[in-house]
Amino acid sequence: MYLLIVYDVDVKRVNRVHKFLKSYLHWRQNSVFEGEVSKAQFNEIKTSLKDLIDETRDSVMIYKFPSKKYVSLYVLGIEKNTIDFIL
Amino acid sequence: MYLLIVYDVDVKRVNRVHKFLKSYLHWRQNSVFEGEVSKAQFNEIKTSLKDLIDETRDSVMIYKFPSKKYVSLYVLGIEKNTIDFIL
Numbered sequence: 001m002y003l004l005i006v007y008d009v010d011v012k013r014v015n016r017v018h019k020f021l022k023s024y025l026h027w028r029q030n031s032v033f034e035g036e037v038s039k040a041q042f043n044e045i046k047t048s049l050k051d052l053i054d055e056t057r058d059s060v061m062i063y064k065f066p067s068k069k070y071v072s073l074y075v076l077g078i079e080k081n082t083i084d085f086i087l
Numbered sequence: 088m089y090l091l092i093v094y095d096v097d098v099k100r101v102n103r104v105h106k107f108l109k110s111y112l113h114w115r116q117n118s119v120f121e122g123e124v125s126k127a128q129f130n131e132i133k134t135s136l137k138d139l140i141d142e143t144r145d146s147v148m149i150y151k152f153p154s155k156k157y158v159s160l161y162v163l164g165i166e167k168n169t170i171d172f173i174l
Binding site for chain 1: 091093095115116117118119133136137140141142143144145146147148149150151152153157158159160161162163164165166167
């Protein structure tokens with residue numbers, strides 16, 4: 001499965017969220033990570049993120065799709081981090 | 088087709104990008120919009136965004152899916168804007 005994670009997290013917690021996600025996914029742009037993961041990794045990510053954020057203040061959106069083949073990416077402007085993805 | 092747009096735009100330009108995207112898509116979270124669009128609207132969005140941003144400084148990622156049914160969304164923490172999507 002392919003994940004795209006976008007988050008809006010308080011500055012006090014954003015570094016640990018960034019550091020954690022970097023261990024599973026590719027950094028794409030500020031507060032945006034993406035990558036292929038297994039079901040087990042997906043569950044680990046959800047569980048760990050819940051511990052890392054303050055659920056009453058922070059917001060994490062996890063978009064999941066069956067695989068990368070369902071999504072096309074178009075980049076306008078600068079490409080902060082190229083992942084072999086662009087069509 | 089379903090679009091998810093994530094952007095990292097200079098503060099001088101971010102309001103006009105936000106205002107523009109609001110006319111086509113749902114605001115989801117800071118710098119995140121999503122929604123169903125036609126092919127013509129997709130092309131309008133790409134063309135107009137190119138005019139609105141500074142392509143040497145700003146970054147806009149447009150993730151395109153054949154339809155919403157390929158995307159599952161999991162929200163951790165606060166839901167900044169509910170769109171009838173959550174599973």
